[in-house]
Amino acid sequence: MPKTPLLSVDRLFFERDDCNIFEPASFNVEAGDIVQIEGPNGAGKTTLLRLLTSALQPTSGSILFSGENITDCHYEYLASLLYIGHQPAVKMTLSAEENLRWMSPATTSAPEIDAALAEVGLRGYEDVPCYSLSAGQHRRVALARLFTTEAKIWFLDEPFTAIDKQGVDILQARMGSHLAAGGCILLSTHQDLAMDKVRKYSIEPHSDREQQQ
Amino acid sequence: MASNRDWTWFYRLGSPRWFYETTGRWLPWLWTLTLLLLTTGLVWGLGYAPQDAKQGNSFRIIYLHVPVSFLALAGYYLMAIAGAIGLIWKMKLSYMVMKSAAPIGAALTFLALFTGAVWGKPTWGTYWVWDARITSMLILLFLYLGVLALQYAFHSQESGNKASAILALVGTVNIPIIYKSVDWWYTLHQPATIKLTSAPSMHIDMFQPLLMMIIALYCFYALALILFTRAEILQRERKAAWVCELALQADKVAAWEAEE
Amino acid sequence: MSNIGFTAYLKRDLLLSYRRLGEAASPLMFFLLVSILIPLGVSPDPERLAELAPGMMWVMALLATLLSTEGLFATDHQDGSLEQMLIAPQLLALPVLGKVTAHWLVTGLPLTMVSPLIGLMLSLPPVAMVPMMASLAVGTACLSLIGAVGAALTVSLRKGGLLLSILVIPLYIPVIIFGSAAVQTAVDGFNWLGPLAILAAMLCAAIALCPLAIAGALRLVSSN
Numbered sequence: 247m248p249k250t251p252l253l254s255v256d257r258l259f260f261e262r263d264d265c266n267i268f269e270p271a272s273f274n275v276e277a278g279d280i281v282q283i284e285g286p287n288g289a290g291k292t293t294l295l296r297l298l299t300s301a302l303q304p305t306s307g308s309i310l311f312s313g314e315n316i317t318d319c320h321y322e323y324l325a326s327l328l329y330i331g332h333q334p335a336v337k338m339t340l341s342a343e344e345n346l347r348w349m350s351p352a353t354t355s356a357p358e359i360d361a362a363l364a365e366v367g368l369r370g371y372e373d374v375p376c377y378s379l380s381a382g383q384h385r386r387v388a389l390a391r392l393f394t395t396e397a398k399i400w401f402l403d404e405p406f407t408a409i410d411k412q413g414v415d416i417l418q419a420r421m422g423s424h425l426a427a428g429g430c431i432l433l434s435t436h437q438d439l440a441m442d443k444v445r446k447y448s449i450e451p452h453s454d455r456e457q458q459q
Numbered sequence: 460m461a462s463n464r465d466w467t468w469f470y471r472l473g474s475p476r477w478f479y480e481t482t483g484r485w486l487p488w489l490w491t492l493t494l495l496l497l498t499t500g501l502v503w504g505l506g507y508a509p510q511d512a513k514q515g516n517s518f519r520i521i522y523l524h525v526p527v528s529f530l531a532l533a534g535y536y537l538m539a540i541a542g543a544i545g546l547i548w549k550m551k552l553s554y555m556v557m558k559s560a561a562p563i564g565a566a567l568t569f570l571a572l573f574t575g576a577v578w579g580k581p582t583w584g585t586y587w588v589w590d591a592r593i594t595s596m597l598i599l600l601f602l603y604l605g606v607l608a609l610q611y612a613f614h615s616q617e618s619g620n621k622a623s624a625i626l627a628l629v630g631t632v633n634i635p636i637i638y639k640s641v642d643w644w645y646t647l648h649q650p651a652t653i654k655l656t657s658a659p660s661m662h663i664d665m666f667q668p669l670l671m672m673i674i675a676l677y678c679f680y681a682l683a684l685i686l687f688t689r690a691e692i693l694q695r696e697r698k699a700a701w702v703c704e705l706a707l708q709a710d711k712v713a714a715w716e717a718e719e
Numbered sequence: 720m721s722n723i724g725f726t727a728y729l730k731r732d733l734l735l736s737y738r739r740l741g742e743a744a745s746p747l748m749f750f751l752l753v754s755i756l757i758p759l760g761v762s763p764d765p766e767r768l769a770e771l772a773p774g775m776m777w778v779m780a781l782l783a784t785l786l787s788t789e790g791l792f793a794t795d796h797q798d799g800s801l802e803q804m805l806i807a808p809q810l811l812a813l814p815v816l817g818k819v820t821a822h823w824l825v826t827g828l829p830l831t832m833v834s835p836l837i838g839l840m841l842s843l844p845p846v847a848m849v850p851m852m853a854s855l856a857v858g859t860a861c862l863s864l865i866g867a868v869g870a871a872l873t874v875s876l877r878k879g880g881l882l883l884s885i886l887v888i889p890l891y892i893p894v895i896i897f898g899s900a901a902v903q904t905a906v907d908g909f910n911w912l913g914p915l916a917i918l919a920a921m922l923c924a925a926i927a928l929c930p931l932a933i934a935g936a937l938r939l940v941s942s943n
Binding site: 299300301321322324332333334335336337340348 | 738797798805806807809
């Protein structure tokens with residue numbers, strides 16, 4: 247008997263203003279998988295990721311989480327996912343430490359928070375209000391979540407934007423350990439990942455859109 | 460999944476094409492009926508109904524004022540219900556009806572206020588008083604304008620639909636509260652000089668044309684709503700094959716007529 | 720996650736307001752400043768002021784609340800926090816109610832607290848001070864809840880502020896009617912608890928219904 251995939255996407259389809267964004271998407275993601283979502287700008291990578299987090303309601307199609315439709319186990323699904331979008335969700339008036347505490351599980355201890363910030367190269371910036379940090383550092387505060395989270399499924403939308411090369415290496419190392427621990431990652435990026443067995447999923451623009459162009 | 464099948468009639472009801480074709484067959488009848496009722500009602504009310512003992516001929520404006528006010532309020536509920544159906548069953552046609560009901564309702568509300576003011580001048584010597592019903596009507600106008608403004612504030616048609624549907628629903632919950640509070644407010648502040656309470660009884664000869672005008676205005680409302688919705692359907696479904704065919708046919712007919 | 724539930728959002732929004740005290744205090748400043756305009760614009764005559772005060776103070780409080788409502792979800796929408804709130808495993812009405820409560824604590828409550836001072840300056844009769852505070856306390860909570868519906872509906876619009884006021888002012892009408900009526904009946908020497916009770920009933924209804932409308936609006940409208 248085949249193992250139930252962690253995440254199973256079946257003919258997921260989204261229509262906005264009678265305009266179809268992409269062809270119905272179907273794919274499976276197993277524990278330990280990393281899927282790189284590819285496609286030119288405007289192909290609908292963010293839309294697909296937001297559909298997967300259930301922030302957007304699909305027009306048709308379904309998402310199964312361990313074989314169960316996410317509408318039936320919505321909170322369980324939401325509790326086991328982590329999403330980092332374009333906007334880092336960092337509050338400017340709060341310090342890096344306060345921001346990370348807000349976004350981390352309630353059980354995270356203070357040393358763990360500090361350690362996570364140190365991992366992303368923000369040692370010494372813990373108590374600095376975020377308005378005095380740079381855009382790249384805001385992004386790092388958001389990405390420090392990856393070191394405190396307990397979520398199994400990660401959705402990362404262009405995580406490497408404004409991150410320097412060294413930072414990218416650190417993040418990829420963390421992603422590797424997450425996969426080894428049985429998690430899975432879906433991310434959109436234009437960079438080539440220096441990781442093993444990255445699966446690629448190309449978004450196909452809907453045939454309607456090509457006709458329009 | 461079996462229950463899906465039982466609902467097909469409902470979804471067919473929600474098909475813009477079905478609506479367009481069905482109402483297309485109704486339209487000639489509806490036009491005839493509306494025009495007939497409107498002309499008879501107006502001629503009867505304005506020409507033949509007896510004069511009012513106190514107000515003379517100026518009372519005749521109620522043949523327009525009363526039915527228009529009726530529909531202005533009823534139209535809001537229709538709009539809100541259409542919005543609710545759209546939100547719950549994700550039915551596009553329903554949103555189109557809602558979107559069409561907003562400008563019609565706003566226009567009727569304005570007309571109700573305007574005819575009220577025109578009536579008020581000869582009768583009470585003023586165009587405007589802060590009477591409970593007039594104030595409520597003015598608030599209704601702003602509720603309509605809010606829905607309209609919200610609808611057009613979004614770039615995305617869908618967001619505009621959903622937002623204005625929610626607003627219309629919130630408004631529906633509020634309308635009775637607003638009306639009751641305005642009533643209460645008016646009893647608190649009622650000026651002694653002006654009383655707008657209408658005549659307690661109306662002569663049957665005056666009432667019959669009024670009833671006819673109310674029915675006529677209902678028909679007119681239905682007609683306007685259908686015409687607005689049809690225009691909206693064509694605009695939204697312009698990429699659909701059946702609309703393209705329709706346009707081609709119209710072109711052919713036009714060309715043929717030109718040759719004749 | 721620690722970003723879950725009513726109290727988490729209540730505390731956080733209070734902390735955020737505390738860090739931006741100047742911004743949080745602006746509705747209060749508005750209330751104080753506009754109250755200077757009334758004697759200057761109408762008349763400094765205590766009798767005329769006393770006649771206008773109940774209604775005027777309510778209008779000013781309403782506008783001050785409206786002024787601060789736009790920002791309720793706007794910054795969260797811009798920096799991506801709203802998106803995180805939508806996908807947190809929780810009943811969305813709870814954090815929404817937490818945020819609205821925080822909004823009331825930083826706008827409505829201070830307005831209520833300074834209202835005796837404004838009342839004094841506008842020659843509001845002393846018997847009306849307690850009714851004014853009571854009606855403002857309950858009424859501004861209603862205003863925050865109703866305003867939040869408008870704020871949620873316009874959150875993704877770039878210039879939502881003006882539109883927001885068009886949407887919510889008609890909905891504010893019952894609140895201002897019964898709020899100022901409570902004060903007015905007290906001035907006239909009658910029992911003012913009646914209008915206040917109706918105001919309290921409105922607050923109960925608003926607490927029950929508004930979070931649902933706000934949550935629906937945020938889910939459906941902020942997504943695009």
